[in-house]
Amino acid sequence: MKQSEIKELSTAELQEKxxxxxxxxxxxxxxxxxxxxxxxxxxxxxxxxxARIATEITKREVQ
Structure with missing residues (x-):
């Protein structure tokens, strides 16, 4: 899964993924x-x- 695909998902979808x-x-x-x-x-x-998904989740929690 590419980073651009990960950024398009919602936080709930990221948790599930x-x-x-x-x-x-x-x-x-x-x-x-x-x-x-x-x-x-x-x-x-x-x-x-x-790692990519976990990083994106953490980034969104910090903001």
Whole structure:
């Protein structure tokens, strides 16, 4: 998910998306621990998406 897409979402939508993305990351990480993923770069992409969403939420809370 790109930063421009994240900025367009409302705060409630960001909270929901953060939960979904964290769950998806945890599931993928568990699957990778059991057997190697075909594309392990997915883990990095999801982790960075979680960080982008969390950063945007924090930025909105500060303002």
């Amino acid at each position: 953060l939960g979904e993305t964290k769950k998806s990351y945890a599931d993928l990480k568990l699957a990778h621990a059991i057997s190697p993923l075909e594309n392990p770069i997915q883990l990095r992409a999801l982790r960075r998406t979680v």
